[in-house]
Amino acid sequence: ALTQDGFCSAPSVLDADSDSSTQPLYWKVTNPTLSPSHLQDLPGFTRSAYKKDHAFITPESHVFSPLPDWSNTLGAYLITPAIGSHFVMYLAKMQENSKSGLPPSGVERFIFVVQGSVVLTNMSGNVHKLTVDSYAYLPPNFVHAVETDAAATLVVFERRYSRLENHVTEQIVGSTEKQPLLETPGEIFELRKLLPTSLAYDFNIHIMDFQPGEFLNVKEVHYNQHGLLLLEGQGIYRLGDSWYPIQAGDAIWMAPFVPQWYAALGKTRSRYLLYKDVNRNPL
Ligand SMILES: NC(=O)N[C@@H](O)C(=O)O
Numbered sequence: 001a002l003t004q005d006g007f008c009s010a011p012s013v014l015d016a017d018s019d020s021s022t023q024p025l026y027w028k029v030t031n032p033t034l035s036p037s038h039l040q041d042l043p044g045f046t047r048s049a050y051k052k053d054h055a056f057i058t059p060e061s062h063v064f065s066p067l068p069d070w071s072n073t074l075g076a077y078l079i080t081p082a083i084g085s086h087f088v089m090y091l092a093k094m095q096e097n098s099k100s101g102l103p104p105s106g107v108e109r110f111i112f113v114v115q116g117s118v119v120l121t122n123m124s125g126n127v128h129k130l131t132v133d134s135y136a137y138l139p140p141n142f143v144h145a146v147e148t149d150a151a152a153t154l155v156v157f158e159r160r161y162s163r164l165e166n167h168v169t170e171q172i173v174g175s176t177e178k179q180p181l182l183e184t185p186g187e188i189f190e191l192r193k194l195l196p197t198s199l200a201y202d203f204n205i206h207i208m209d210f211q212p213g214e215f216l217n218v219k220e221v222h223y224n225q226h227g228l229l230l231l232e233g234q235g236i237y238r239l240g241d242s243w244y245p246i247q248a249g250d251a252i253w254m255a256p257f258v259p260q261w262y263a264a265l266g267k268t269r270s271r272y273l274l275y276k277d278v279n280r281n282p283l
């Protein structure tokens, strides 16, 4: 459209963000702006990409199928060992009156509520209601059930637990907002970790916040692998030699040693959830 002072102006995604204050937290993860309307249903168009050391998975590429052992739940696996990872990352779309199945024996589980609410119960009868932004860690072989009344969406990480002599993990239940901000020397982003940093835990989940214009100082290359879900905002993710415009709802697999970097853009903060293996000797 030509404005009165002669500038061309396309509808800006920035405008879409302006009413983000009226939407529930993380709303855009399950209601992504897939792409500008004129690209939405362009045959064959996708921002998804799969390279040897990373994958960029956008919502129009999600393929859901019933999760075995779960009732009434559709799952979209985003990352599995077939990609080269030692963990799985999936979205679990729990319909109403649905119930989780248990992971395989020896496998630990982390769930994070992206939409709706669920009830977590365990064998000792503890009951926790988890709403958006709440999470739980379940140790390997820890009998539990996640149930819904109304539909809810979780992002789930599971991994074969890497046992350590004299260290055991326990059930963790928490919410992001209750976690303290941690020091990030040399970096500007705000960091929370959702699990204890004690040796028993062989991964952690980082929640990282960037204001528009802020970016990672270190162009990281490290042995740890990542599963990322952008919960809020938008920006540019560099992975290896590729640069990806990213928005809430997009997911990333980062193989060990892939060069990685992020810059936040737009009018609202970026927040991403990041799986990172820790506390185990890489040998
Ligand atoms: N990609 C990225 O954000 N990585 C860091 O946060 C890290 O802790 O590895």
Ligand SMILES: [Mn+2]
Pocket (backbone or CB within 6 Å): 220, 222, 226, 260
């Ligand atoms: Mn990293």
